[in-house]
Amino acid sequence: MEWETLPFFISDHEGFHGTIKTSPKDFVVTEIDIHGQLVTDPNIQGTQTKTVYQGTIKDVKSKQTQPDEIDISNQDCIDLNVILNPSVRKELEHFTNKIRAKTSPCEGEQENMELSLGTFADKNLRAVVHRAVRQTFPFLQTVTNQSEIRVREDQDFKDLSKLSSEGEAEEFFRFIDAKVPGSAFTFLPDHSKEHRTSVHHFVSLRFGKLVETKSFTDQNKTSITVRLRDKSKQPKKRGIADCQEEEVTYTAFTLQKENLETLEAISYMAVVLGVLPSDFTYAGIKDKKAVTYQSMVVKKISPEQLLEKVADFDRRGMKISRIHPVFEPLKLGRLQGNHFELVIRDLKPHGKHELAMLEELIREAVEHVKNCGFVNYYGPQRFGSRTCVQADRIGLALLKEEMETSVKLFFTPEDGDNLQNKAKQHFLLTGNAKESLALMPAYKARERLMLRALHRYGSGREGCTRSWLSLPHAMRLFYLHSYCSRVWNEAAAYRLQKLGFKAVQGDLVWSGSKRGCKNTTEDELNAPQVQVVTAEEEMDDVFSLEQVILTMPGNNVKYPENLVGKWYEDRLAKDGLGSCRFRVNPLKLNIPGCYRPLLAKPQTITYSFRTAEESQTTGESLMTGQSDEPCAPSLSLEFDLDASCYATVCLREIMKYHVS
Structure with missing residues (x-):
């Protein structure tokens, strides 16, 4: 179900026509941190004092059998007849003959055809054994388990x-x-x-x-x-x-960008600072065609090093402020919401209404949405800016671990004859990542990262997997979340169509008092906080539609216990995900799932209407670059939304018009 065809509005007001994002300055987004403060607030303390640093050691391997990596290049190769007793040497010869003959293992032997050479308490002697075996039999792999040495086919x-x-x-x-x-x-x-x-x-x-x-x-x-x-x-x-003992350096800052993708901005900053894009963390991805302010944290860069590069970022249209040291990276979803300052231009009424009624239509629309809210659909930004292949289709291929298909979808060109489309087309036709990389514009960060990996590792399954791993973890997650968001949008439309506008038996609601996304990240919205509406509760109208939540698919969530639950089952099965565990192990991705309120409401909403004459007086035609055209009425709107709620979806309800 595409964004333009999503059904259902909550209110019955008339709405109006208008144009958003005439220029990036018409769409200003400022992140609200978990303490409820704007990230641009000058009164927020900009420095932190580090007391005790609690380091975290990741990926420390337990004592288990692993291929030995001891470098003994300066030792002479020693005859195995000297260091192994005759019976073990004979077993080893028999073992190697079987491997070379490609015969099946004898009854009782392990299927992976391993052989123990015995235990060697001395570390140096173990090193000699490893070296001697591998020099004599290069097709064998030696592994250590405590002091025992085992061999198997490499x-x-x-x-x-x-x-x-x-x-x-x-x-x-x-x-x-x-x-x-x-x-x-x-x-x-x-x-x-x-x-x-x-x-x-x-x-x-x-x-x-x-x-x-x-x-x-x-x-x-x-x-x-x-x-x-x-x-x-x-x-x-x-x-x-x-x-x-090592204390990792983390520096937080507020990034202002204009008409720039979040990853594009990160890639440029990474080049200037000499770090990887994955060293940057952020709470959420912001719109491209907008002026946005958001918190970020960069690893391995001190505040002093970041300050030295501020001028370089200015030249690229990015401004850095509120630089200060912090203890840890920023987690995706760690924000309370966003503050929006929007201008809607070229206003006109729907249908037969007179222009003179426009201001009254706007007042009615804003009041209805302020009181009743809107269907909390994911907005078009969630699915990317593509027209031919949207992000959710790539996410589906990744969930099915169809790596080569996902890469082909990623490089499917859009309409147009620009350089990036030529580079994508060249890759799909020739498979030559090196030549395609030379054609790809420097600012297309994602595409260039993946092409470099494809050039190095090839375009087979493993090479395609490596190309996805070259992207930051949050960006890989974006595609899977995009698919899950598509399913959620369709589930919301189905729920309202089949069960109406009240909480019914089998719906999911927050247990205890009403809960929303505010102050809660998606990872924290898990099953123990959820309860199922009973028949008695439906009859007594215990819960309202505003309290109903719907499931974002994942491996740690429950589904509604009514016909919507069956719809989820059928919908996932239709896409070949009937038994999906929502883990993509090759890409180190896990989707636990979460719950999303069916409805959302804007907070602290205010507006200001300007007639055509007032717009002319304030010189708005000059601001939008349309000085030859007469000014039309415009509307300024300000409001806050919880994290993961979309201003374009709120505007859709206000205007009764699909905006993007």
């Missing part, structure tokens, strides 16, 4: 053997294991560019942090050379103690 070796001879694969793995500084390995000449590309992608994917690859042509023969990366440029491993 899947990476198996995959490379499909691209080269086994002998060449063995020499390559000996080169990788030796890690001799300044060394290189050259594959045999290969006349097939497609095959060379596959080898490049394999090596980059498996060993990209350790080596780099390049093709060289000599006497019309092209070979791939693999070189060990300079150790000084490789990140050094740190112990847990180092992580605990």
Whole structure:
């Protein structure tokens, strides 16, 4: 169900026609923080004193079997006959023969064909065993579990053997294991560019942090050379103690941007500051065609470093203010809402109403929405600015883990002959990410990040997965949330169509007193706070429609216990998500789900109507760049909305007109 076809208005007033976003300055959005203060408020304390820093260690691996990464390149290779007793050496030979013969494991053996070489209490001796086994049998992987060493077939070796001879694969793995500084390995000449590309992608994917690859042509023969990366440029491993002692720097600031996407602004700031886009965190994505003010936090940059770059951001049309140190990144959804200052131009009544009645129509419309609210649909911004392929379709492909399909949808060009569409078209036709990257405009941050990853890792399933991982976590989530939002919009329309405008049996409501999104992030709106309306409660009108909530699909939510619940089940099954766990493990994404009020209300709403004559007097035609045209009546509106509520949806109810 598209935005333009969404049914149902709450009020029965007439409404009026008008134009929004004639210029970005007609749509000003200021974030309201969790304390209820505007992020531009000069009275808010701009500095924080750090007392005790509570560091967090993430991804610390438990003691489990992991491939050993001990570097013993300076040790001589020792004969396995010396360090293994004869019976174990014989078992190892039998084990390797079975792997090479590709025979099935004997009864009682593990399916993954592992063999224990015994326990070795001394760490240095374990290192010698690892090195000796891998030099003698490059197709084996050695793993340590406490002091026990086990061997199994190396899947990476198996995959490379499909691209080269086994002998060449063995020499390559000996080169990788030796890690001799300044060394290189050259594959045999290969006349097939497609095959060379596959080898490049394999090596980059498996060993990209350790080596780099390049093709060289000599006497019309092209070979791939693999070189060990300079150790000084490789990140050094740190112990847990180092992580605990290190205090990560976080700096908060308020960003003002105009006619700029949030990610576009972040990408530019990341380049200027020399950090990754994923080092920036924010509470929410703001409109592009608008003037917006929002809080952000950047990691690894001090307030002094950020202040030094303010002039660079000014040149790009971004202003930075309220810079101060903080303790942690900003979580998505950590805001109370947004304050809107809007101007609606080119006003005229619907249908047969006279222009003289316009001011009365506006007063009636504003009062109705102030008192009755509006259907809390997700606005068109939730689905992106695309016309051919909207974000929810990409989100559906990601939920189904159709990685290659999702990338093709992402690069489907829009109408028009601009550079970005040419770059997208070129990628879809040729699959050449490098050439498409050269065509893609510098300001298209998302597209360039993904093309770089596709060039490095290829356009197969794994390469497409890596391309999505190159985007910040919040941006990957955007596409999944977009799909869930589409389902929610359709559920809201179905709920009102089938069950009407009162709370009925099986509806979900907040338990206890009425709850809304205010002061509560989406992640916090979980099942224990929700109750189901009973038949008695429906009969006694215990709850109003304003208290009804609808489910955003996820893996930790309940659904209405009436025909709307069955509708959810059928709707998800229709899209092939009947058994979906709402987790996309390859992309490290989890969708727990949440609940969203069916209705929303603007707070502190005020308005000011200007007639055509008054607009002419104030020079509004000059402000909008339309000085040759006569001024039309205009309307200024100010109001607050809770987090995740959309001004365009509120305007839709006020005007009885689909705005975007």
